[in-house]
Amino acid sequence: MDGKVSSNAVPVANVPNSDRISRLNKQFFVEFKCNPSFYVKVPGRVNIIGEHIDYCGYPVLPMALEQDILIAARVLNEPKIHIQNIDTKYGKYDLPITNNFGELEIKPDTNGKPFWYNYVLCGIKGALEFFNKEKINGVQFLIDGNIPPASGLSSSSALVSAACLAFMYAQNEIPNKTEIASLCAKSERYVGTQGGGMDQAIAFLAEKYSAKYITFKPLNALPVALPEDAVFVVAHSLAEMNKAATNDFNRRVIECRLAAKIIGVLEGISLDNKIVTLSEVQINLSKSLEEMILLVKKHLPNEIYTKQDICKILRINEQDMDNLYLTPNTKTLQEFKLKQRALHVYEEAKRVEDFRNACSQCRENENGFVNTSNGDVTQNGKNSNKTLNILGQLMSASHESLKTLYECSHDNLDRIVDISKELDVHCRLTGAGWGGCIVALCPKDKAEKYIDTLIEKFYVDYCQLNRSKAKQYIFVTTPNHGAMIYTN
Known part of the structure; x- marks a missing residue:
């Protein structure tokens, strides 16, 4: 070469x-x-x-x-x-x-x-x-x-x-x-x-x-750097979804784009501005994520927006909306959920920052002590359960948002999440959703019991698989x- x-x-x-x-x-x-x-x-x-x-x-x-x-x-x-x-x-x-x-x-x-x-x-x-x-x-x-x-x-x-x-x-x-x-x-x-x-x-x-x-x-x-005293467990829900085979994925994309455009216009940004994403609106307005969440509630109060509603706000006709904002497989849509999608995005972006900060604040300092994200100090990381709980709570909140605001979960995914809660293990769907896998943050000393419980309660009892086959759908992973x- x-x-x-x-x-x-x-x-x-x-x-x-x-x-x-x-x-x-x-x-x-x-x-x-x-x-x-x-x-x-x-x-x-x-x-x-x-x-x-x-x-x-x-x-x-x-x-x-x-x-x-x-x-x-x-x-x-x-x-x-x-x-x-x-x-x-x-x-x-x-x-x-x-x-x-x-x-x-x-x-x-x-x-x-x-x-x-x-x-x-x-x-x-x-x-x-x-x-x-x-x-x-x-x-x-x-x-x-x-x-x-x-x-x-x-x-x-x-x-x-x-x-x-x-x-x-x-x-x-x-x-x-x-x-x-x-x-x-x-x-x-x-x-x-x-x-x-x-x-x-x-x-x-x-x-x-x-x-x-x-x-x-x-x-x-x-x-x-991820916590050393925890592992990530990935478990398949046995529900499969090809995101290119439906318009579900692209629908969420264009709903976010429309939400961004409307918030921008109602905050005085010119319609001719090339803003496409919710992050571009935030940057243009110089607002914090918390302030953007308030703007969503202010400018997008409705549960449902029709195509006519959006055209009226943006002062365009339906043909312009199709050509400017919609994809080929979303042009037939007549109703859109803008508030819900934008709230998820801004709140999820905040969770990412909080997760990263919690990881960075749980690093061993030169004296052999660990500062956890809530200010607790523990020696050699032996008592970092509070940090794991903070990270886990963020993951659980992410799943709830994906389930209720983004509406991309699945009954099988939710069942795994519920079983995990019984063991005090936090998890969330990962990937586009509508099926696929969950990812769980599990303390190392709980991992074996957690996997065994999921195999028994989800794969064997609920999905009617035998144990040997069930084992291929769940695994521990490291980066x-x-x-x-x-x-x-």
Whole structure:
């Protein structure tokens, strides 16, 4: 590869000796009658706190998982793309690379659900539009993923990111981490969802043993030390939801945009101002989060706003509203919940700041003492239950807000939360919602009992699974590193 590798470049390392790599390598040879040129690995993520606020411009606090998307790739001299999955239930896909490939339309199936390979094409399309090359190398991809699909653990974003990274590397590019994270966030929107960039940012900027406080414009990731006497447990609700298959996700995005526009206009900001997000309104008005919460209650008092209501406030017609603010799959909507969505966003943004501050205030000082976020001082962190409780209360409040204000929870998620409360363990849905997983902050000495209880009360009693199968849906996790490139 040409060029110098900076500390901000995606790391390149020797291919690890593992059973998974060996299995993928053997299958690659069966499918393509040759060996891979290189491998790319991109992790999934669990968002600890800060849900549905990245696309509003607010910081989030995720960490990378051990589960990942792994691509075995070979560079071809001919302009063709071959996409296969090691799981045979996912069909193969081949196509030529033409001069107008950047104009490729990525279409869903007849039910509006994306084909699995559409996420791969999103990454490739983004890469092709990023660089201007006369000659493009073709690729063969064999993909292996162990992130549960539709789980809220960012399997789709990891697939987009892995495909983009692998395709760029096949063109002799050494990507910059922040640059490719932003590129992949944009690329995934080709599949139809208006995400904010958290998933792609943590995929590339994650570091082992540390969660990340991620800010946007400019993209940056700062390490957050998590409590050493607690673990995070991830449990699947067994309810799956593909956010690109419905308009539920995009509906929340545009409701936040409309709320931002109305608050801005009613506070004297010109309608012509290019403000799009709730964070941009706050910055423009120079208000605190607490003050923005009061403005939401002042300017958005109604439980429901019709399309006509919004047009009247903004002094536009319905066609202008469709063209300026709505996405193709939300133009048929006639009613919007603006107050509820904006309240969640501003209150959740405040919870992220409080969570980060609580973590930073629970660091050992030079005398071997720990200052907890409520001012208590304990020796060597042995009595940090109060800090864990503060963090846990923030996570529980986040779930309640997602359930009642954002309306993106699910009965199965709520049941896990209720069972957790019985054990005095705090948890919340993680990811887009409507199914997927919860993430729980659990003291280490409670983790085994907590997992056993969830298996018995949720998976066995409620979902009617046997214990051995139930164990695959719940795991303890610690922060993992971000994307990697492996070469021989």
